[in-house]
Amino acid sequence: MVANCVIIGCLGSSGYPSKCKDTKTNDLGAIIVPQHWSELNHILQDLLPSDDELTYVVESYVEKECYHFEGAPKKNFDLIVRINLQDVNEAKLFLEALMKHSYCTYRVTRTSKSGMKRTAYKLEMHCQHLKKQPSKKQAEILATAQSKKERKMFPSNIRNKKTKCPSRLSLVGQIPSKRQLCSKFSYFQTHKAVLKINFTHNHPIVSAHSLSFRPISKETKQKFF
Secondary structure (H helix, E strand, O other): OOOOOEEOOOEOOOOOEOOOOOOOOOOOOEEOOOEOHHHOOHHHHOOOOOOOOOOEEEEEEEEEOOOOOOOOOOOEEEEEEEEOOOOHHHHHHHHHHHHHHHOOOEEEEEEEOOOEOOEEEEEEEEEOOOOOOOOHHHHHHHHHOOOHHHHHHOOOOOOOOOOOOOOEEEEEEEOOOHHHHOOOOOHHHHOOEEEEEEEOOOOOOOOHHHHOOOOOOHHHHHHHO
């Protein structure tokens, strides 16, 4: 059982720790204890997967300016949360569950091998709507365009998902330091996985267009293929 610990700070409007003026980054205004999914704020319930074996320790929650367009996410925020994941395999399964639960698809940006100082693994991902270089098909369309007018039509003449979405996340398996092992905050030993997510999608999440780019689920493949 993890002991309650209170750190003086300030609460955000959503009931979770939020940065405020004249407050150090580590000053959080909440009782930091592991919470089950049912105890989380409804905003985080929409993001984090519900699993009876998972518990979360919300270390930081900072609301950001929201976008104003039809279908825009209700809240934009930066989140740091610790999770009781044991290894990289559980971390990958957790990310799959997060994407399925939140309807947000992330692609791998980079991964880091184990063996680094105080890091067992590190997974970095970006929203699939992040703009990248044109695909081969898009490059062919541009190359065969006969006039400026046709070029201006690009990419409306093909289905396009690139919106320069800035949302990113990282999941790091931390190896507790000696100081953390001796700390009264005992969740350092049980909740070694640290999820940092910049939830600032600049596109609708639940819309026919956005959902059409999501990968086919394993259940659907098993049923129809």
